[in-house]
Amino acid sequence: MKELVPYNELVGQIGHLLKSGREQAGRAINTILVQTYWLIGKHIVEFEQGGKLKAEYGTELLDRLSKDLTLSFGKGFSQSNLFQIRQLYIRFPKVQTLSGQLSWSHYVELLKADNQLEISFYTKQCEKENWSVRELKRQMKSMLFHRLALSKDKDGVLKIAEQGAEVEKAEDIVKDPYVFEFLGIPQQYHYKEGELEEKLIQNLEQFLLDLGKGFAFIGRQYKISLANRHFYVDLVFYHRILKCFVLIDLKRGEIEHNDIGQMNLYLNYFAKEENVEGDNPPIGIVLGGYKDHILVEYATENISNQLFVSKYQLYLPDKAQLSAELERLLDDDTRPLP
Known part of the structure; x- marks a missing residue:
């Protein structure tokens, strides 16, 4: 019986290593997947901008690509998924801005945001607070960025968009509503x-x-x-x-x-x-x-x-109303993304 305690510890240590290793492997695979999608989006956009097909008529290209890629590589290349892959490159034009902490599912939700300030804010908050995809969806639906932004001046809005919500003083923890x-x-x-x-x-x-x-x-x-x-x-x-x-x-x-x-x-x-x-x-x-x-x-x-x-x-909250209020605060400096 005395030998069971050390053996149980051994099993626990191995289990911890396996869990940690699998988590690290999962993050590494996810990082590679997101970066690969970014490169695919880059190739699509560069092809469009090369004069072969204008971006506004990209649906025809995406439809053709979807059929050919699915035939060659299987599932995962629906027209809607290719559109999101293309948007990933457009909204994150520098690969260095991609986060190794976020999954492709996180990015799918982030790409639903209306402007670059929102995308930047929610990306930073996901990293800082380790949000799951479910929590990210909930915070975006509750218009967290708008609720925080409308309590600040223009410089404050730009700061939280760039850095996320910093907690340095009492006002930083208060929301309304x-x-x-x-x-x-x-x-x-x-x-x-x-x-x-x-x-x-x-x-x-x-x-x-x-x-x-x-x-x-x-x-x-x-x-x-x-x-x-x-x-x-x-x-x-x-x-x-x-x-x-x-x-x-x-x-x-x-x-x-x-x-x-x-x-x-x-x-x-x-x-x-x-x-x-x-x-x-x-x-x-x-x-x-x-x-x-x-x-x-x-x-x-x-x-x-x-x-x-x-x-x-x-x-x-009513998204249209909060968006209009934020736009007035920023004095139309922030335009909707394509």
Whole structure:
């Protein structure tokens, strides 16, 4: 029996090596596949630009190529796939910009973006946060880039497109609106605040992904006792990058000025009673279904704490509306890609 422990360790070590080796082999194969597709796209585009066939009539070429390549090499060369391969070269004209971390399936989703800023942003975020294809699709549908971009000025938009979303200060973790379509709550359903909180806890993994990188869940209905009175913070997180508590209070309807005052009380309490050496000042986010910008402006004026007010919605945002708002912000500098 004594020999079983070392043997089990040996099996575990071999298993770990095999798993690691297969993962590395898979990444290497994927990198080669993406680079090969990029080269195929390059040849197609150069053939078109050589005068043999104009790019706008490329469907005829792709149809012919699809038939001949399928006959010679089998599946994987449908007309739609060849179109995506061609687009890969057009939207990533430098092979050095291709990521070895992303699969061809990632690139298929990235190529659905409307402009180069979006493509660059989502590529960087996939690398930084190790998004699966499923998570990439979800973030693109929820218009994450637009939601982050519309809270910034033009230079800020260009920065997140080039570098991805950097987390350096409190403002970097706040979105407006937050999108909770993954909860499956009907838009017209008259839910209570407690139901919304319960749903978020039940879908904590998705909620953490929507909040972004660095959030660690601490607890719900976090009790605060002051002068023989008890208060409860709906959701408490700790942000390991910013090294601070993040408090979230949920409001079903419109956010009122007293909601903001209550969050300010929570922040003062955490700064004095919960913070330990090395912790930075806490961040508070009041999340509601609606907010009046004038009321929020007056209610938050002269508050020294890091307190933010955002909306949430239970459905995916209107892409056309957000795209129009972003285009106005960029002053038409960014044109749709071919």
